Amino acid sequence: MRLESVGKRYGLRQPWIVRDVSLDVPPGRLIRLEGRNGSGKSTLLRVAAGVSLPSAGRVTGRPHTGYVPERFPGGLPFSARDYVLHMARVHGLRGAAAARGADEWLERLGAAGYAGQPLRNLSKGMCQKVAIVQALLSRPGLLVLDEAWTGLDQAARGTLDAAVTERAADGGAVLFVDHDQARLAGRISERWRFDGEGRVTAVPGGASGQPAAADRTVVIELAGLEPESAARLAAMAGVLSCDGSVVRVTAGLSDDVLRQVLSWDGVHVTAVRTEKAPGR
């Protein structure tokens, strides 16, 4: 998919929210949109998802798209499952495949117990899960997530992280906005920076947006690490070595390791430094 000189404004006399955005979205890309509030991230997401047409330029080659809005109000007269089934058919799934996909995804996100409830009785988080299920179940070639993690419980956030990674690994492109800077850190292939005046620039991904992050190693020194915890760390993505008190991680994947370590009682991070990766 490609955005060609895309611009968007809400009316002829209104200011441009974004303008002259020319960016590629190749299959398998996981792209994060960053910028302050009001800089046009949601607007560009809506244009990229095909929800609204651009005021200038065009979007070409958009694959089948799933979109998760920022807030999903339960104003429709359906149960969660019926809504998901309707959306599965709108996404082009048929009969049994639609029903199977709906049940499987509702279960995976922990919403199966609420499948028969009317949407208007569901909590904000549960509505958000329903919105995520409708976007994911057709395995779209483009997945667009506008703060889809907001309001989800811890387990569902993990599931969504995994589902998004899975989609990208399957060759789907993913565009997302999230207020958590660490969201999917290390798996992001590109960041689009919004400067607040309508311009958008793409920078390569990586935990801190630094290029060539894989050239460097983050060394984390720990105190109080149990052997079984050390074994779990050693199995995590990007961990090069773990000898009990010193963990070496490829830069860009260190955030996940640090988060894991900090979630354990009695384990302390005594030092974090970067060094050049061995053999480079």
Next chain:
Amino acid sequence: MIALLRYQTAILLRSHRWIFPVVAYGLLISVGAASSTPLAEGLSWSAAMLVPVVAFLTRSMLIAEPDAARACVAAAAGPVPAQLAALVTALGAGVVLGLAGACFTVLTGEPVVTQPGSGAFSKIDATFAHPQVLTAGLATALVCLLVGSAAGTLCNPPLLRHPGAAMLATLAAIILALAANVSPASAALRHAGASPQTTSWPGGVPLLAAACLLAVIWGASLYAGARRDTRAPSAT
């Protein structure tokens, strides 16, 4: 498109948005049939009453879906088909009501010619013995359906977003559609009323005018829905 129509029809039926138009139409045509009127006149009346009913059906379909839900549908199927499905569903519901109204009128109105026997069957027999009255009535109903849909589409989101103004404008458009000389619905009804006993085909002009009007207004609504968003996003 089938999936979209199914989705919109389910919204219409499950949200109970159909109740008000159906009850209102039932009452209106019952009033028209109260003092046994000639069939031609009854058909004109039930056609005319389709204008407000279809306008309000269209209005309720255009405001039924929350923005976020519409965005999900638009991403999956495109913003134009998403909007078109809502408009077609309202018009389709109007067609069903119009046919039901015509059946009711045939059964309750004064038959075209008095035949021996006064049961429902003899009325149906009489109607089909002189089909020009029924076809003229149905053609008038079709013009009124198209004009009603055009009025509802023109005066509601995304073409007119202000909630209070949309309601008032819809009412004004209905009155204009039925009363103003330039309105195709009014032209068709005047034609039907000119010769109540031998109502003839209202002519192609009102029908063509109504179809063109509807095409232009639907096109504008589809364009506005796709281009301008239902609402500017509340956050970034």
